[in-house]
Amino acid sequence: MTRPAKPAKNPGAAIATGPEPEAQHCQTCRQELAVCDGVHYGSPQTGYRLLCSRCFNEEVAEAGGLDFQHVQFDPLEMRDAAGGRHEFHFRVHLLGDRVALDAFELQGGEPRGYQFQALDAAEVDLFALMGRLIERMRRQLASCHLEEEQGRLHIKDLLARGRIEWDENEDGRVPLIVIDGREITWEDFGRMLMTFEGWQFKLEIRDKSEEV
Ligand SMILES: [Zn+2]
Numbered sequence: 438m439t440r441p442a443k444p445a446k447n448p449g450a451a452i453a454t455g456p457e458p459e460a461q462h463c464q465t466c467r468q469e470l471a472v473c474d475g476v477h478y479g480s481p482q483t484g485y486r487l488l489c490s491r492c493f494n495e496e497v498a499e500a501g502g503l504d505f506q507h508v509q510f511d512p513l514e515m516r517d518a519a520g521g522r523h524e525f526h527f528r529v530h531l532l533g534d535r536v537a538l539d540a541f542e543l544q545g546g547e548p549r550g551y552q553f554q555a556l557d558a559a560e561v562d563l564f565a566l567m568g569r570l571i572e573r574m575r576r577q578l579a580s581c582h583l584e585e586e587q588g589r590l591h592i593k594d595l596l597a598r599g600r601i602e603w604d605e606n607e608d609g610r611v612p613l614i615v616i617d618g619r620e621i622t623w624e625d626f627g628r629m630l631m632t633f634e635g636w637q638f639k640l641e642i643r644d645k646s647e648e649v
Pocket of ligand 1: 464465493
């Protein structure tokens with residue numbers, strides 16, 4: 438059985454994103470890059486330039502002949518069902534004829550915790566897309582799947598929604614699972630499942646931009 442290739446983080450464009458160690462500047466507008474806003478844009482032939490999302494989107498729009506107006510959304514604080522605060526940052530990237538709106542929390546200068554993505558046609562009204570994304574974020578933050586009992590987390594009902602991430606401590610050998618915006622090691626996740634020993638389960642993998 439073959440496993441589908443891991444979906445590209447930024448399908449449709451020759452770009453790569455990564456943590457920026459120090460304050461860096463966009464090589465087009467010279468503005469200081471916001472955290473996690475740098476995009477390496479180009480090709481192996483022409484070389485790569487570090488751009489802010491606005492300049493990146495403008496170049497992609499021009500190359501594709503698209504009438505696209507970049508919007509930089511301010512960070513937004515939201516609360517989960519348990520009253521916990523979450524500060525979300527937003528990033529808009531034009532991916533050919535599609536646009537991706539990402540919402541993410543930051544820890545140590547990197548996206549961690551809750552992460553959401555909305556995808557739509559490049560011509561979409563970004564404020565309408567943002568409205569739909571926020572509705573989805575609210576729904577997800579309102580439903581906690583984990584609860585703590587005697588200092589240990591467990592799945593409180595018969596359902597858990599989460600995200601599969603890279604576990605640096607395991608060098609990618611086994612996943613790190615993010616449920617309710619909390620990082621759960623594969624071993625802890627296995628321990629949680631043992632509450633249901635002998636029961637069945639259904640595992641369904643969905644794209645980051647879909648609501649689960
Ligand atoms: Zn720029």
